[in-house]
Amino acid sequence: MKIVIIEDEIRIREGLGRLIEKLSPEYAVAGTAENGQEGCELVRRVKPDVIVTDIKMPLMDGLEMLTALCEEGCMSKAIVLSAYSEFEYARQALRLGVKEYLLKPIVVSDISESLQRVKEEIRRESVKDKLAISGLDQIFSGILWGSIQPDKTLEELLEEKYKLPADLRYIEFCVYLGGDYAEAKARRQKELAQLFEQRKDLSYVCLETEREKMLVLLIYHYKDAHALERWMQREMLGRSSGNAFAAAGWNGDLTLGQLRDGLEHLCRSMEWSISLGDDVMVSYPKVNTLQTSPCIYPIELEKQMKIHICSNDSVGMEKALKDFTEYFQKGTLYDPKEIKECYVRFLWSMINVAKETGILDYENLEQQSLLEQVMGAKTRRELGEAVYSLKEKIHGREEDDTVHLTVKRAQSLIQEFYHTGITLEEIADRLNITPEYLGTRFHKELGVNFSAYIKNYRMTKAKELLIGTQMKLYEIAAKVGYSDPKYFSRVFKETTGQLPADYRKTHK
Numbered sequence: 001m002k003i004v005i006i007e008d009e010i011r012i013r014e015g016l017g018r019l020i021e022k023l024s025p026e027y028a029v030a031g032t033a034e035n036g037q038e039g040c041e042l043v044r045r046v047k048p049d050v051i052v053t054d055i056k057m058p059l060m061d062g063l064e065m066l067t068a069l070c071e072e073g074c075m076s077k078a079i080v081l082s083a084y085s086e087f088e089y090a091r092q093a094l095r096l097g098v099k100e101y102l103l104k105p106i107v108v109s110d111i112s113e114s115l116q117r118v119k120e121e122i123r124r125e126s127v128k129d130k131l132a133i134s135g136l137d138q139i140f141s142g143i144l145w146g147s148i149q150p151d152k153t154l155e156e157l158l159e160e161k162y163k164l165p166a167d168l169r170y171i172e173f174c175v176y177l178g179g180d181y182a183e184a185k186a187r188r189q190k191e192l193a194q195l196f197e198q199r200k201d202l203s204y205v206c207l208e209t210e211r212e213k214m215l216v217l218l219i220y221h222y223k224d225a226h227a228l229e230r231w232m233q234r235e236m237l238g239r240s241s242g243n244a245f246a247a248a249g250w251n252g253d254l255t256l257g258q259l260r261d262g263l264e265h266l267c268r269s270m271e272w273s274i275s276l277g278d279d280v281m282v283s284y285p286k287v288n289t290l291q292t293s294p295c296i297y298p299i300e301l302e303k304q305m306k307i308h309i310c311s312n313d314s315v316g317m318e319k320a321l322k323d324f325t326e327y328f329q330k331g332t333l334y335d336p337k338e339i340k341e342c343y344v345r346f347l348w349s350m351i352n353v354a355k356e357t358g359i360l361d362y363e364n365l366e367q368q369s370l371l372e373q374v375m376g377a378k379t380r381r382e383l384g385e386a387v388y389s390l391k392e393k394i395h396g397r398e399e400d401d402t403v404h405l406t407v408k409r410a411q412s413l414i415q416e417f418y419h420t421g422i423t424l425e426e427i428a429d430r431l432n433i434t435p436e437y438l439g440t441r442f443h444k445e446l447g448v449n450f451s452a453y454i455k456n457y458r459m460t461k462a463k464e465l466l467i468g469t470q471m472k473l474y475e476i477a478a479k480v481g482y483s484d485p486k487y488f489s490r491v492f493k494e495t496t497g498q499l500p501a502d503y504r505k506t507h508k
Helices: 010-023 036-046 062-071 087-095 108-132 136-145 152-162 178-196 225-235 256-276 299-310 314-327 336-357 367-375 380-395 400-420 424-431 435-446 450-468 473-479 485-496 500-507
Strands: 002-006 028-033 050-054 077-082 100-103 170-176 203-209 214-220 247-254 282-284
Touching: 002 010, 002 036, 010 028, 010 050, 010 108, 028 036, 036 050, 036 062, 050 062, 050 108, 062 077, 062 087, 077 108, 100 108, 136 152, 136 203, 136 256, 152 256, 170 178, 170 225, 170 256, 178 203, 178 214, 178 380, 214 256, 225 247, 247 256, 256 282, 256 336, 256 380, 299 314, 299 336, 314 380, 314 435, 336 367, 336 380, 367 380, 380 435, 400 424, 400 435, 400 450, 424 435, 435 450, 450 473, 450 485, 450 500, 473 485, 473 500, 485 500
Parallel strands: 002 028, 002 050, 050 077, 077 100, 247 282
Antiparallel strands: 170 214, 170 247, 203 214
């Protein structure tokens, strides 16, 4: 903090300089002057943070100097010293915005406390200036991720700029997207915007968080948190589009100062989606009161898997994996941590047997990554992907023909039912395999994921209809599996770079 001292008595001037620099290493005396005229020149040149000035000085007194500097737009803080206690001096100083007025002789504790108060005021104003140029989403992001600390300065800014009072309560609503975060976030944001168009009785800010692979909504100006939670459970869940992961979490009513800790608690609780399923919203802290049953490890399924690995039975391995993933989804509520521990045990049993039988490249197996994949999972599908990814490493070389046939059968079903909006889950069910396995095989064989493949197939059919028929655009949209013509047009433009009507004109 740069400080200048304007004082006509040399003994006081030099003594103050030495004292101030001893008080804190943050204080630096950038110059001194012995009257108001020299003081004006010094302030213009140095541009200090703080001016410490006497009142009674020759040529130009301290208040005249501060008046001149104020008219020039000087923003430096001022501490005024005076040997006179008359009220008139203090009143003039207050009119100039001076908040620190000290009487001579100066007491060390008084100057120290004054400088500390000025420093804190400068800090608050600096923070406020930075926040003032930030959007509401940037401010809330800063609070949630720790770069902005909720304090009185922030509360004042939120009330002044956004009409958000200090006692306002907030709800945190999270949508977890997992590995499809980058691909699915825009689609999910649109879904959320459409959903909240129905609610004119509240406000919200939608924040993206790539690290946690989530969208976070901060909801405020609501009336009844419990009613809103029931509405969100009913309306939001089940709107899963494509094959994106989707687990939802809820935490409220929170104060501004509780937002960061509240989100940390909610993020840790999101793994309860593994136990509850993705059609149930995880509500913190309610999940802490859930009564769970002991999770008994399915040792018989492990034995079956070992037999299938040893006999090189691909179909048997697939069935054992399917039975294992479904074992934890039969209506009994287990602690998600216990489920994950079962997955880790099952995976390690597979690794050990495959290693012994020589059908696993154990040296290149990234065991730590696999463990982190399981322990960091927040959805059932993520757990399923972990075991199926290991299965690919164990048995991928010997099953090429079988897998190729599976993917071909899936392609045939897409070609037959693409116009109905058939999903990965529906195709997997018809083929009697899990969606996780089909999705993994699809990507491995064709180099694209299922949602991209079926979208491209629909776009190809749409092009054929646009060029080869006179069908209306809404008829073409319905013909290729899109109930919303506007959404079809948007997807078509994202794929081809043209709207359907423009594409038709270009190729007619």
